[in-house]
């Protein structure tokens with residue numbers, strides 16, 4: 043049988059599907075990571091004993107070990123340990139969410155700590171609760187502070203999603219692999235795949251910059 | 267009444283407040299004088315609950331600031347104006363003033379806002395009410411700080427060197443507001459280096475030295491040769507301040 047090595051229009055659909063899977067995973071894990079990482083930072087803000095230390099330690103583990111190793115641990119290790127079934131997509135969501143959460147935790151903590159003690163003290167003296175201080179004094183400024191580092195992180199996390207192709211999730215990179223094996227035109231295939239990641243990353247960066255502008259435009263305190 | 271009884275406070279091995287007794291009754295203006303490092307700010311921070319006491323007791327209208335539940339009540343009764351303003355930079359002047367009335371006193375936004383605008387207007391900031399702190403001069407910022415405190419309708423106003431970050435012209439702006447408040451019977455605890463001004467508005471003057479309250483005298487007696495001035499430490503302090 044002859045190998046069908048030329049590109050077809052169907053390959054565009056494949057690429058689009060792969061990109062869709064990558065994007066969906068990216069968005070889902072970003073949202074989960076944002077939620078979890080922010081919760082961790084709030085727990086730390088309240089200085090909840092034990093939990094705070096545990097979170098800091100856990101975040102350190104996540105930040106300082108390769109995502110690929112974490113992925114293998116979740117995909118192969120967890121089922122072996124707990125006798126459960128984990129699909130590749132589940133493993134990908136768990137691992138990437140955890141990884142994103144760890145980095146968002148770091149960004150959120152430094153954003154909270156960037157707010158001057160004196161403002162927080164004056165809000166407390168006026169009788170605002172810790173929660174009201176967090177909500178009205180810290181959060182609005184911390185978000186504006188965090189949006190830059192956050193955009194950088196997300197651009198990076200998009201690239202990290204490509205690792206999940208090794209456990210069989212059919213994302214953009216996996217599609218690249220499939221096309222590559224069939225067409226034997228690695229240069230073209232990987233240029234196109236890389237280009238798609240590039241454009242997506244640029245869109246994320248652009249969105250982040252726009253959001254940052256908007257957040258700061260209606261306040262005149264950017265000079266501070 | 268603000269009642270300070272045998273209050274002690276240390277930072278590490280340094281004793282900063284060493285058994286302070288002080289009472290401030292409604293309607294009084296009590297100025298706290300003392301050289302740098304004598305513990306004036308620390309005393310104010312103990313009264314508004316920003317520092318934990320190592321000994322003694324402070325009550326504001328009988329609410330003990332060392333009890334978390336009572337501290338909330340105590341904090342509703344006193345309001346602080348800070349040396350470095352401590353405004354919220356992401357909020358306009360009006361928003362700075364209305365935050366606590368809305369969140370703590372549960373005033374409606376419209377009610378709080380009209381009260382805030384009236385207050386800002388009364389200190390000459392009516393036209394700057396929607397400006398952010400970064401767009402205001404130091405003197406204007408401190409006037410917002412005063413409005414923020416007054417908006418809580420406090421029984422006691424705590425003022426910690428509120429003009430020391432301002433140039434003379436701005437200082438005059440801010441002091442004239444305080445003089446007006448003193449005339450209308452606002453109770454104030456006034457930490458300051460503005461001796462002459464303290465003399466004109468205070469009913470009593472308290473002198474702190476190395477964490478101890480050296481004298482607590484009615485203003486006239488404090489400046490009398492046989493009163494506060496008879497203490498070498500105070501005479502020395504006053505002559506130095508006047509030279510500066």
Ligand SMILES: Nc1ncnc2c1ncn2[C@@H]1O[C@H](COP(=O)(O)OP(=O)(O)OP(=O)(O)O)[C@@H](O)[C@H]1O
Pocket residue numbers: 277282300301302303304305306307308309427
């Ligand atoms: N958080 C802190 N940690 C350690 N030491 C402190 C702290 N706050 C104040 N001190 C020390 O306590 C002493 C009294 O400080 P405080 O600010 O009360 O003085 P002050 O009378 O207000 O002086 P100034 O006129 O300069 O404002 C100083 O020696 C200061 O270094």
Ligand SMILES: [Mg+2]
Pocket residue numbers: 306307308426427
């Ligand atoms: Mg001081």
